[in-house]
Amino acid sequence: xxxxxxxxxxxxxxxxxxxxxxxxxxxxxxxxxxxxxxxxxxxxxxxxxxxxxxxxxxxxxxxxxxxxxxxxxxxxxxxxxxxxxxxxxxxxxxxxxxxxxxxxxxxxxxxxxxxxxxxxxxxxxxxxxxxxxxxxxxxxxxxxxxxxxxxxxxxxxxxxxxx
Numbered sequence: 001x002x003x004x005x006x007x008x009x010x011x012x013x014x015x016x017x018x019x020x021x022x023x024x025x026x027x028x029x030x031x032x033x034x035x036x037x038x039x040x041x042x043x044x045x046x047x048x049x050x051x052x053x054x055x056x057x058x059x060x061x062x063x064x065x066x067x068x069x070x071x072x073x074x075x076x077x078x079x080x081x082x083x084x085x086x087x088x089x090x091x092x093x094x095x096x097x098x099x100x101x102x103x104x105x106x107x108x109x110x111x112x113x114x115x116x117x118x119x120x121x122x123x124x125x126x127x128x129x130x131x132x133x134x135x136x137x138x139x140x141x142x143x144x145x146x147x148x149x150x151x152x153x154x155x156x157x158x159x160x161x162x163x
Contacts, residue, residue: 004030007059009156012072013120018045019070021062029062030054033070064091070141077118082106083125085155087136087149095140096147101129115155131158 004022005067007029011018020032028061036043056062067073083103090097103125109116119125135154141147 008109008116010076010118011075017070017072019051019066019073021066023059024055028055028057029059030056031062031066031070033066081111081119081121082109083117084110084150085117087151089144092140093095095142096144097140098136098147098151099133101117101132101136103129110136117155128158 003025006020006022008021009018010021011113016036018034018036020034021029022031023029031051031054034045035048037046038044041108051066054062054065056065067077082105086102086104087098088100088101103117103119104115117128119128132151132154135158136151139150141150
């Protein structure tokens with residue numbers, strides 16, 4: 001079994017396709033395209049054959065290969081502006097809360113310690129910030145790691161594009 005760590009996701013604007021970039025346990029990098037499928041009983045992400053088994057020496061090499069093999073990736077990358085997502089984590093009587101979400105423009109996205117997302121314009125960015133603020137308004141967490149992982153997972157699933 002191939003063990004890997006996801007480094008970043010890039011989601012197509014219609015939210016029906018996404019590209020996963022990963023680092024494998026053997027030190028190589030790769031990518032995989034995913035397609036969102038839905039029928040009357042379920043909705044789920046399914047890997048396509050594009051990128052499966054790719055092995056590259058660096059993330060940059062995997063990105064170059066993906067741009068050549070995933071037809072929508074170039075237009076998605078060129079149409080978006082990068083923002084670093086930030087938020088406040090505060091203690092409360094019922095546990096930790098997260099709020100005051102912000103998206104700061106960045107030329108150097110950091111997905112190791114945070115979440116970078118791409119938006120086509122400020123309206124799309126502001127809409128996402130309202131959405132994530134509402135989602136986490138009443139949620140409480142037992143520790144900071146759980147809060148961080150939950151926000152990061154939500155941003156990856158619902159953000160316009162992870163950088």
